[in-house]
Amino acid sequence: MSTHATTVQPSYLEDTGARKGLMAWLTSTDHKRVGMLYLYSMISFFFVGVGIGFVMRLVQLTRFQNLITAETYNALFTVHGVIMIFLFVVPGLPAVFGNFFLPIMIGAKDVAFPRLNLASWYFYMSGAILAILSLFTGGGAPDTGWTFYVPFSMRTGTNVSLAVFAAFILGFSSMLTGINFITTIHRLRAPGMKWFRMPLFSWSLYATSWIQLLATPILAITLVLVILERAFGIGIFDPVKGGDPLLYQHLFWIYSHPAVYIMILPAMGAITEILPTFARRPIFGYKAIAFSSMSIAGVGSLVWAHHMFTSGLSSFSVMLFSLLTMIVAVPSAIKVFNWVSTLYKGSIDFQPPLLFALTFIFLFCIGGLTGVMQGALAINVHIHDTYFIVGHFHYVMFGGTGFAFFAALLYWFPKMFGKMYSKKAIYASWVPLFIGFNMLYFTMLVLGMMGMPRRYFHHLPQFNTGHEIATVGSWFLVLGLFMFFGTLVYASLKGEKAEDNPWGGVTLEWTIPSPPPVENFEEIPTITTDPYHFPQENEA
Amino acid sequence: MDWITQASTSAQKSDAVFFYVFGLSVAFLIFITALMIYFVIRYSRKRHPKAEQIEGHTGLEILWTTIPLVMFLTIFYYGWTNYEYMRQAPRDAMAVKVNARQWSWSFEYPNGKQSKILYAPLGKPMKVEVRSLDVVHGFFVPAFRLKVDAVPSHTNTTWFEATKLGSFDIECTVICGVDHSLMLSKVVVVPEDAFKAWYFGGDDAPEPKPVPDPPKPVAEFTHPGLAVLTAKGCLDCHSVDGKPMVGPTLKGLFGKQEVVLSGKAARTVTVDEAYLRQAIVNPMKDVVRGYPPSMPPTPLAPRELDDVVGYLKTLK
Numbered sequence: 012m013s014t015h016a017t018t019v020q021p022s023y024l025e026d027t028g029a030r031k032g033l034m035a036w037l038t039s040t041d042h043k044r045v046g047m048l049y050l051y052s053m054i055s056f057f058f059v060g061v062g063i064g065f066v067m068r069l070v071q072l073t074r075f076q077n078l079i080t081a082e083t084y085n086a087l088f089t090v091h092g093v094i095m096i097f098l099f100v101v102p103g104l105p106a107v108f109g110n111f112f113l114p115i116m117i118g119a120k121d122v123a124f125p126r127l128n129l130a131s132w133y134f135y136m137s138g139a140i141l142a143i144l145s146l147f148t149g150g151g152a153p154d155t156g157w158t159f160y161v162p163f164s165m166r167t168g169t170n171v172s173l174a175v176f177a178a179f180i181l182g183f184s185s186m187l188t189g190i191n192f193i194t195t196i197h198r199l200r201a202p203g204m205k206w207f208r209m210p211l212f213s214w215s216l217y218a219t220s221w222i223q224l225l226a227t228p229i230l231a232i233t234l235v236l237v238i239l240e241r242a243f244g245i246g247i248f249d250p251v252k253g254g255d256p257l258l259y260q261h262l263f264w265i266y267s268h269p270a271v272y273i274m275i276l277p278a279m280g281a282i283t284e285i286l287p288t289f290a291r292r293p294i295f296g297y298k299a300i301a302f303s304s305m306s307i308a309g310v311g312s313l314v315w316a317h318h319m320f321t322s323g324l325s326s327f328s329v330m331l332f333s334l335l336t337m338i339v340a341v342p343s344a345i346k347v348f349n350w351v352s353t354l355y356k357g358s359i360d361f362q363p364p365l366l367f368a369l370t371f372i373f374l375f376c377i378g379g380l381t382g383v384m385q386g387a388l389a390i391n392v393h394i395h396d397t398y399f400i401v402g403h404f405h406y407v408m409f410g411g412t413g414f415a416f417f418a419a420l421l422y423w424f425p426k427m428f429g430k431m432y433s434k435k436a437i438y439a440s441w442v443p444l445f446i447g448f449n450m451l452y453f454t455m456l457v458l459g460m461m462g463m464p465r466r467y468f469h470h471l472p473q474f475n476t477g478h479e480i481a482t483v484g485s486w487f488l489v490l491g492l493f494m495f496f497g498t499l500v501y502a503s504l505k506g507e508k509a510e511d512n513p514w515g516g517v518t519l520e521w522t523i524p525s526p527p528p529v530e531n532f533e534e535i536p537t538i539t540t541d542p543y544h545f546p547q548e549n550e551a
Numbered sequence: 552m553d554w555i556t557q558a559s560t561s562a563q564k565s566d567a568v569f570f571y572v573f574g575l576s577v578a579f580l581i582f583i584t585a586l587m588i589y590f591v592i593r594y595s596r597k598r599h600p601k602a603e604q605i606e607g608h609t610g611l612e613i614l615w616t617t618i619p620l621v622m623f624l625t626i627f628y629y630g631w632t633n634y635e636y637m638r639q640a641p642r643d644a645m646a647v648k649v650n651a652r653q654w655s656w657s658f659e660y661p662n663g664k665q666s667k668i669l670y671a672p673l674g675k676p677m678k679v680e681v682r683s684l685d686v687v688h689g690f691f692v693p694a695f696r697l698k699v700d701a702v703p704s705h706t707n708t709t710w711f712e713a714t715k716l717g718s719f720d721i722e723c724t725v726i727c728g729v730d731h732s733l734m735l736s737k738v739v740v741v742p743e744d745a746f747k748a749w750y751f752g753g754d755d756a757p758e759p760k761p762v763p764d765p766p767k768p769v770a771e772f773t774h775p776g777l778a779v780l781t782a783k784g785c786l787d788c789h790s791v792d793g794k795p796m797v798g799p800t801l802k803g804l805f806g807k808q809e810v811v812l813s814g815k816a817a818r819t820v821t822v823d824e825a826y827l828r829q830a831i832v833n834p835m836k837d838v839v840r841g842y843p844p845s846m847p848p849t850p851l852a853p854r855e856l857d858d859v860v861g862y863l864k865t866l867k
Contacts, residue, residue, distance in 0.1 A: 080816075081729045156726045162703060163686035163727055250704030256687060257702060290594070291602040299612045321689065322700045323707035326638070330631055337623035344619040345612070351583060352611070354590035358602035361591065369587055376583055380576035383623065387630030389568040392561075392637060393696040396689055396724035461555050462693025464724045467732035469817070471720060471841050545604065 020528035022429065027529060040125035043527060046111030047427070048132050049102060054496070056098040056139060061492060063091040068451075068485040071470065071478040081468040085154035086169070088466055090146060092157030093174060097181045098139050100412050101270060104277035105188060106135070108419050109216045111427060113192060115520045116210045118201025118538065120530045123194035131187040138181035145173035156466055158267075161248040161259045165240050172241050179234045182227045185273070189223030192216050201519075203538035207301070210518045210542040211294060214301045215280025218308040222269045222276075226312065230266035233259065257322055264315035272311040274408060275375075276304055278415030279346055282368050285422050286350055288516040289365040290357025293543040296349040303342035310339040320391045329388060336386035343379055347372060362514065363437040367418035370445060374410025378403060381456060399459025405452045417495065424499060425509030429526040432502035440498060444491030450484025518542055558694040558715040558740070564633040565696035572626055637696070640710030644676035651681065651688035651701035654730035655844070656721060664750060667845040668797060669721065669738045670759055671713050672746035678710040689724030692738055700725060713740040716761040718797050733812065736843045737797050760787045760796075776862020779855045788846070791866055798846060799839050805864045811837035827860050 021027055023043045026035040036044055067087055070078050079087075110128065114121055122128050146152040149170035155163055164171050196217050200209070237259070239245050246252025248259045287294045294300065316324060316332040324332075350372055359365070381403040385391050394400065425431050458477040463470060470478060512521040523531060557566060593599070640646075647669065648659040658669045671677050681690045683701035691698045692711070699709045723734035741749075745759040780786055780801075788797040799809075807822050817840060820826055829836060834846040851859065 077817075081732070085726070085729065085731070154726075154728070160687055160725065166686065167728065255704070257705070292604055293606050295605065296607040296612055299607065321698050323702055323705050326635070329634070333631055333634075334627050337627040338620075340623050341616060341620050345616055347583060348611075348615040349607075351586050351590070354587065354594060356599070356603040356605060357590075357594050358596050358599050359591055359594050360596050369591070372587065373580075373584055376580050380572075380580065383576070383626060384569065384572050387568055387572055387626050388634030389565045389630045389637060389696075390572065391630075392634065392698050393565050393569075393693070395698055396691070462691070462720065462722065464689075464691060464722050464732075466726045467722075469732040469840060471722075471735075541606075545602070547604065 020530060020533070022524070022526045023529050024429070024526050038129075040121070040129045041529065042110050042114050042121050042125065042128060043427075045128050045132055046107050046109075049106040049110060049135070052132075052136060052139070053099055053102060053107065056094050058492075060091055060094040060099060061489060063087050063094070065485055065489055067091065068482040070468070072482040073475075082151075082154065084468040085466070086146070086152035089153050089156055089174075090142075093142055093153075093178070095408070096157055096270075096274075097178055098135075098142070100274040100408050101181075101185060102135060102188075103274055103412055104281055104416055104419060105192065105216055105219055105273075106131075107416075108212075108281060108423060109188075109192060109277060112423065112520055113195060113213055113216055114199065115523065115527065115531050116213055116518055117196065117199065117204055118519055118532065118536050119195065119199035120532070120535070122191050123198055124191050127187055128191055131184045131191070134180055134184035134187065138177045138179075138184060141177035141180060142174060145170045145177060149173060158263060159237060160263075161237065161240070161256050162250065164237060165249060172238050175234045175237050179231055179238075182231045182234075185223045186227045189220035189227070192220040193224065196220075201535050201538055205538075207298065208538055208541055211283040211297065211300050211304075212277070212280040215276045215283070215304050218304040219273050219276045222273050222308050222312065226266045226269040226273075229262060230270075233262040233266070236262075257319070260319050260322060261316065264318045265312075268315040268318065269308075269312045271404075271407070272307055274412045276307060278371070278412040278419075279304070281415050281419035281422070282350060282371055283346075284516075284518065285364050285368040285418055286353045287543040287545075288422075288514050289360050289362060289368075290354050291360070291515065291545055292353065292357045293541065293545070294349070295352035295355070296345075297541070297543075299345055300349055303345045306342045307339060310335060310342075314339055317386060317391075320388060321395050333386055333388050333391075337383070340379065340383050340386070347376060347379075360515070363432075363434050363441075364418050364422035364514070366438070366441060367414055367421055370441070371411060371414040371418055374406055374414055374448070377453075378406030378408075378411050381406060394459050396465055397459035398455040398463045398465055401465050402452045402455030402459060405455070410448060410452070420499065422514070423520070424502070425513045426520055426525045426527065428503045428506070429509055430502050430506030431509040431513060432498050432506055436498040437495065440491050440494035442491070443487040444495065447484045447487025447489070447491055451481050451488055452484075454481040454484065517545055556694040556715070556717075556719065557696075558717065558719055559692075559697065559711045559713050561637040561711055562694065562696040563714075564636055568626075568630050568633050571629060575622060575626070638709055640678040640708065641676045644678040644710050646678045646680055649679050649681045649690055649701070650684060651690065651723070651734075652684040653686065653728050654723070654734040656690075656723075656734070656736040660750065662750065666758075668736055668758075668843065670746060670749060671711075671738055671740050672743040673713055673716055673740050675743060675746075676710055676712045678708060681707045681709070686727050687725045688727050688734065691722045691724045692719055693722070694719040695738070698724060713738070716740050716742065718761065718795075733840075733844075735841075736845070739797060757784050758787050774858070774862045774865065776858040776860070779851065779859050780862070783849055783851070785849070798842055801863055802866045804866065810840045812840055813837050824860055824864075827863060828856060831856065831859065 023041055030038055070084060150168040153169045153171045153174045154167060196213060236247055240248055246254045248254040248256055250256060283294060283300055314332060314336045316328055317336045320329055454477050458474055463474045509525050511525050646661060650657045658666050681699050681701045683703045688701040690701055695711045697709055697711050699707045717740055719738045721736040721738055723731055741759040741761050749756045749759040790796050790800045791802055793800050793802040804822050808819055809822055810817055810819050831849050833848055838844045
């Protein structure tokens, strides 16, 4: 494992081409640098989203909505949703860790289309800039919620068209990344890297990429129709002209439900990498996990109408979509059982990435179980469009994808930056993160059961106490986020030099230096074992 | 459930399913969490230095595919059958049209009678036909576990049978513009005979109330203002003893700080004599937040107005 001692290649962090400094980064097609560009831009947008969420919680602290007006509040939750979904969780783990580690994990020098990869980032940034422009131009920030439901989104005077166009551009970034990863996995696996010898993170990216490729065009078409409807009044959604508002909801969720799996599958993949490393044993049920990723991607594409149970669908559709929703819960449950079993009879080295991975499992279980509650029709009628939904999807998107993102960042940070962070500071940040998270979002579940609707500027007096608890929770959460990222920023600047394999992992990224050299490998490795094969004494 | 009101037959159905799923979920979560913590402690590197290289177990995979599948299917079935009950109105249900618009609700009964508050008889099924005049809205009565979207060009129906007297919130659940969170009203559940008296009573019939006040002879009124309040029907919606009804209670109102909405803007006012006079004569100008904007302007003779204001000052 120490063959790199004779490395002659420079690290990817050093400029080797003609350009230096920032320009060298902005024009680099190195998959690792593209991954880092995504990391920095996504974290920046994430903090903008956090800031907006923080203000919304302050507004709900009292019944005196003196801070801002209702117009501003409606714009805030719309922009919070657009930023967090399109700029953070959808690109999410694939854009950062997929770009950085997919080629390394399958033994390739880069992705299949390096230039297209950089172009994806430029699409992403263009979409992001347009989204931010839409706040300050035209009729002001959109106020429709991130779902842009017609006919309201057609009638409102706010800048919906530009925001929707931004989402359209962001879709291209997502599709191009999908194509790139699928081709990379099919064509660039190292010799001996059979499909079932790939690390499971690659499998999760493969499943995700197919959804990105197949579902995103439907969103793109829908968004174009909204723009045409607003600009020319073509009447495809407008009931006054014979259009159907429910058609929009179908088209929107045909993308946006599978998008939820775009967000969560790579997160599950990262957790699947972390557990075996710290348990020093193979993942339990490799094939079950790989197939469950693919079946989540497949069945997950057929459950969209569970967002529309109260919209007046026929009894038969409602029944069918509830049934399919229950079925898609099964592969997620299979993953949870396999993860927990991976700890069984392992030799567990408790480290920060493992703490965050286990926290992910706990929070994701709450997110998943509250999802099953909504899939049950008799309960859905009550909790649909209430704070219960808001609490539920924050458990999945933040407790799930967000905490998996944190776990993955802790796991791969030493490899990406070549530096190690203070483990004590990370453990300390976990405390306010965990307490604040549950105070904020569990309270939302309770408020939703009590009948607090989502997207409400004013709330009725019976919800005061709940809102106060949730707001205090948000303060802990933000404190934890600053401690967490503060620790990592400090480590990236002043941290101790990290070892090449600080956790004792066995997938390919741990066989190369930290930070990785420009072309990843001195020589493309030949794969002879399963991905989580920990060498035993008797075979050394 | 004490912390949420359960006031219809559908609410009982919905809550039964909820507790079934909630019980299973809590059991699952505790099981998984306890197992994780136990493994992390039991198989820590110190206690268990050498990991066993276990790759999987087909029997277990089948087991934990089948058991969740069966459990999820029971949840589906239980949820679906109860939903069918919640959605299919009985044939004898009275059909009320619910009209949603930015940003108010109005209700139209079969005989053409209209109201801004939904009056419903206790223990009788009522079918609601929800329509929208502009954008998508959501008709939500938490106490009944009842929700259906108001979609333009569609009519969506659902129904309820109230099991409790009282006044329950109606809220809009689909973002519909600036005043989405003020698109509120109430369902007022009244005894059947009170409902009939109102329903068949023509335009002048006083609005029904959940609990009829004991009749008071005029001579017993302790204050002339109370007599005016009773005569003008104010006490149908406002109590004088602190009990919440459709409108805010009058007890302790004088001198209190209230948040009111003047049009779209919220502001805090101190309830003084000038405010009281304006709130009676022109109630729509400043509406106390959290209550439906449904009080009719009440013209009073100057003497009557003086009596009412004088009386309200005494209600500490």
